[in-house]
Amino acid sequence: MKNINNLLEKSRIYEKENAHIADAYRPDFHVTGGIGWINDPNGFSVYKGEYHLFHQYHPYSTEWGPMHWGHLKTRDFIKWERLPIALAPDSAFDKDGCFSGNAIETSDGKHLIIYTGVVKEFDEAGHMLSETQHQCVAVGDGINYEKVETNPVISVDTLPEGASHSDFRDPKIWREGDSYFCLTANRAADRNGALLLYSSTDGLNWSFVKTFAECKGRFGTMWECPDLFSLEDKQIAVISPMEMEAEGLEFHAGHGVIAMVGDYDKDTHDFNPQWVQAVDYGIDFYAPQTLVAPDGRRIMIGWMRNWATINMRPDNCPIFGAMTLPRELSIRNGRMVSNPVRELEHYRVNPVHYENAKVNGGASFDGVKGRVLDMTVELAENSEYSFFKIKLAKDDLHNASIIYRPKENIITIDRSLASKRIDSVQSRSFEAEYRNGAIKFRVIMDKDSVELFVNDGERVATFLVYNEMAADSIEFESDREVCISIDKYDIKVK
Ligand code: FRU
Numbered sequence: 001m002k003n004i005n006n007l008l009e010k011s012r013i014y015e016k017e018n019a020h021i022a023d024a025y026r027p028d029f030h031v032t033g034g035i036g037w038i039n040d041p042n043g044f045s046v047y048k049g050e051y052h053l054f055h056q057y058h059p060y061s062t063e064w065g066p067m068h069w070g071h072l073k074t075r076d077f078i079k080w081e082r083l084p085i086a087l088a089p090d091s092a093f094d095k096d097g098c099f100s101g102n103a104i105e106t107s108d109g110k111h112l113i114i115y116t117g118v119v120k121e122f123d124e125a126g127h128m129l130s131e132t133q134h135q136c137v138a139v140g141d142g143i144n145y146e147k148v149e150t151n152p153v154i155s156v157d158t159l160p161e162g163a164s165h166s167d168f169r170d171p172k173i174w175r176e177g178d179s180y181f182c183l184t185a186n187r188a189a190d191r192n193g194a195l196l197l198y199s200s201t202d203g204l205n206w207s208f209v210k211t212f213a214e215c216k217g218r219f220g221t222m223w224e225c226p227d228l229f230s231l232e233d234k235q236i237a238v239i240s241p242m243e244m245e246a247e248g249l250e251f252h253a254g255h256g257v258i259a260m261v262g263d264y265d266k267d268t269h270d271f272n273p274q275w276v277q278a279v280d281y282g283i284d285f286y287a288p289q290t291l292v293a294p295d296g297r298r299i300m301i302g303w304m305r306n307w308a309t310i311n312m313r314p315d316n317c318p319i320f321g322a323m324t325l326p327r328e329l330s331i332r333n334g335r336m337v338s339n340p341v342r343e344l345e346h347y348r349v350n351p352v353h354y355e356n357a358k359v360n361g362g363a364s365f366d367g368v369k370g371r372v373l374d375m376t377v378e379l380a381e382n383s384e385y386s387f388f389k390i391k392l393a394k395d396d397l398h399n400a401s402i403i404y405r406p407k408e409n410i411i412t413i414d415r416s417l418a419s420k421r422i423d424s425v426q427s428r429s430f431e432a433e434y435r436n437g438a439i440k441f442r443v444i445m446d447k448d449s450v451e452l453f454v455n456d457g458e459r460v461a462t463f464l465v466y467n468e469m470a471a472d473s474i475e476f477e478s479d480r481e482v483c484i485s486i487d488k489y490d491i492k493v494k
Helices: 006-018 342-347
Strands: 036-047 050-058 068-074 080-087 098-105 111-122 128-140 145-147 168-176 179-187 193-200 206-214 222-231 234-242 258-265 270-278 286-292 298-303 327-332 335-340 348-363 372-380 388-394 400-405 410-414 427-431 438-446 449-454 459-464 473-491
Touching: 006 080, 036 068, 036 111, 036 298, 050 080, 050 098, 050 298, 080 111, 080 128, 080 145, 098 128, 111 168, 128 168, 168 222, 179 206, 193 222, 193 234, 206 270, 222 286, 222 327, 234 270, 234 286, 335 438, 335 449, 342 348, 388 438, 400 438, 400 449, 410 449, 410 459, 427 459
Parallel strands: 036 098, 036 286, 098 168
Antiparallel strands: 036 050, 050 068, 068 080, 098 111, 111 128, 128 145, 168 179, 179 193, 179 222, 193 206, 222 234, 234 258, 258 270, 286 298, 298 327, 327 335, 348 473, 372 438, 372 473, 388 400, 388 473, 400 410, 410 427, 438 449, 449 459
């Protein structure tokens, strides 16, 4: 199969020549781009028994630019192999960007990508006259992808009245019986987010089915990157809304990620959400996608950044952006919960364990330090203390902390003492409480990133901390005696 024209070939060569950067710039086990900028995960899918992940990609600088699709694959979600860039904005129907989308293995063994092609028109003075977003297909073999001649396969002509032509993007594809379905984000005429449902028998010819969901004044103004999947006996729509208004400690303002959990009628395509929750309570999380693994696990991966915080970045780093650790989803006590993929456990080394350790004031423990680790700290319930702190990536001046206030049932993550000169979102708080007499914090660190899983995934909070790697101490602090256990491992992937 030959689809390499100039722009794609140019980007492939550029990546190959420039991706050899020092290990120090990359996390050890989180996906990054070869070089330059990445945002959303795309096309997260199983193809010929391997997990494929594409991503929004601007290899030529560490800023967002004309979007390409970078490409990797893995067998265990921890060790990834980089593949040649899959898509470049090289055609009339996507000349201003190959935006986010999804992928599926077809019944005849091909890998079908559906993505948003962006086309802008300008006047002679260079002012933009219009922007059109429409859905395009490329079919491939896991390495090379050919854009079909009938692109765009879902044009703006199919849109219901009032739907936006310039905010119409991020298709998610799945199969039900003999049909393909596709859910695409749109901004309705009243500046409300909406999801539009399309169907197809071959993945190439699509017809509009219905407006699947609308935000009706709640949950932002534009919905990006929808996903739809069943989990146990529920149907879940995960959406990344722009311009959300804060609601208590559940939803923060700005770009967030929500899960609408409910029922779905496959005949009428009616979706009835029963509850809506945040997916991650941290600072650096957006635009996640999921796949279902052959063993039935529903696995989610997200962009480990957020548009609100893209100025918060390490100095002179030739790459920007990373993906979260893939997470296993399940439902427990009326909530969607997420936990690190179990494959991570194969890479744990140097176990350190403390039982019934006492913290009263400041405390540190031999062997409990590092920046590439998997650590679980469990606190026994006790009505005396009013705060307990875990200080990570610590040196004399800097740290990033996780603070639990049991009397208020609140956890705060706080990176205001990280070594950055940029003012940005530094802290977030969310609810959490004891379960069966204890509260559990599992912390996954990979150099600059912290992913916190509370009570086996009831709450997750992801945030970046750009401290020098030498800042690798971990300290605990409380205002009264707290009894804790610690299970700590380094993660060794190479
Ligand atoms: C979300 C998003 C998508 C779009 C892509 C462009 O982060 O804005 O809606 O397809 O990024 O890079």
